[in-house]
Amino acid sequence: MRLQLQPTTPSAALNAVYARERAALAPECAGVFGRQGLFVGGDAELAGHMATPMLGRRIGLRVLSAHRLGGDTVCEPGDLPFADDSFRLVVVQHAFERVADPAALRDEIVRVLEPGGIAIVIGFARYGVSRAWLAWQGRGAEAPRFASAASSRRALSRCGVDVYAERRVGHAPFAAGGLRFDVPPALQPSWMLIARKRSAAALARTLPVALRPRPVRANLASGTQRASA
Numbered sequence: 001m002r003l004q005l006q007p008t009t010p011s012a013a014l015n016a017v018y019a020r021e022r023a024a025l026a027p028e029c030a031g032v033f034g035r036q037g038l039f040v041g042g043d044a045e046l047a048g049h050m051a052t053p054m055l056g057r058r059i060g061l062r063v064l065s066a067h068r069l070g071g072d073t074v075c076e077p078g079d080l081p082f083a084d085d086s087f088r089l090v091v092v093q094h095a096f097e098r099v100a101d102p103a104a105l106r107d108e109i110v111r112v113l114e115p116g117g118i119a120i121v122i123g124f125a126r127y128g129v130s131r132a133w134l135a136w137q138g139r140g141a142e143a144p145r146f147a148s149a150a151s152s153r154r155a156l157s158r159c160g161v162d163v164y165a166e167r168r169v170g171h172a173p174f175a176a177g178g179l180r181f182d183v184p185p186a187l188q189p190s191w192m193l194i195a196r197k198r199s200a201a202a203l204a205r206t207l208p209v210a211l212r213p214r215p216v217r218a219n220l221a222s223g224t225q226r227a228s229a
Contacts, residue, residue, distance in 0.1 A: 017189050018043040021093065021122055024169040024192060026051060032118050034088020040069065040109070041093030047071070055089060066100040078104030085114040093122045096147060110159040115199035119161050122192045123147055125168070149191040156195055165194040
């Protein structure tokens with residue numbers, strides 16, 4: 001079931017989560033070198049806030065509805081108007097939870113990501129502290145079901161994108177009675193997966209190395225004896 005957020009303008013609480021997610025994304029995006037990057041998500045300010053000094057161009061899309069993306073261009077989630085292998089970096093922030101066909105969007109993301117390129121996916125945690133609030137935001141619609149980081153990892157792997165890092169983000173520590181409390185990782189509102197698309201060179205490196213058989217000397221040196229079985 002897909003998540004439907006009723007308000008068109010995010011609340012202060014959701015904006016705070018978005019801001020912490022952008023802070024976690026910043027160092028990852030800043031270190032990617034390539035032609036261009038694609039940012040798809042529910043945060044309208046995502047692309048504008050990311051510092052990408054080593055990317056030649058940055059394109060931002062926002063989920064307008066379950067069947068529509070807008071921003072630098074307008075398109076359907078399952079039909080991105082970009083050529084194959086166009087982007088060195090693709091960031092997907094809470095888009096899979098809000099479109100009607102997440103698998104179609106995932107296939108398109110993998111298609112436009114160049115071999116060896118970086119994909120960063122952020123989703124709401126299934127058991128995060130913000131689950132009740134998000135469910136209330138989706139009142140009147142189907143009960144939201146959040147995809148876990150593990151299931152998203154497996155889905156990306158089946159598409160040829162391998163996750164090499166997983167993090168929990170989105171909630172700041174809080175204080176009570178002069179004491180500081182950190183939110184456990186399992187209860188953080190969001191998870192973040194950092195992955196790389198497989199390339200032909202990477203696949204070649206994983207192939208077993210075939211060694212050339214060495215000839216066995218039939219003649220033994222003088223004075224040696226064969227070991228009996």
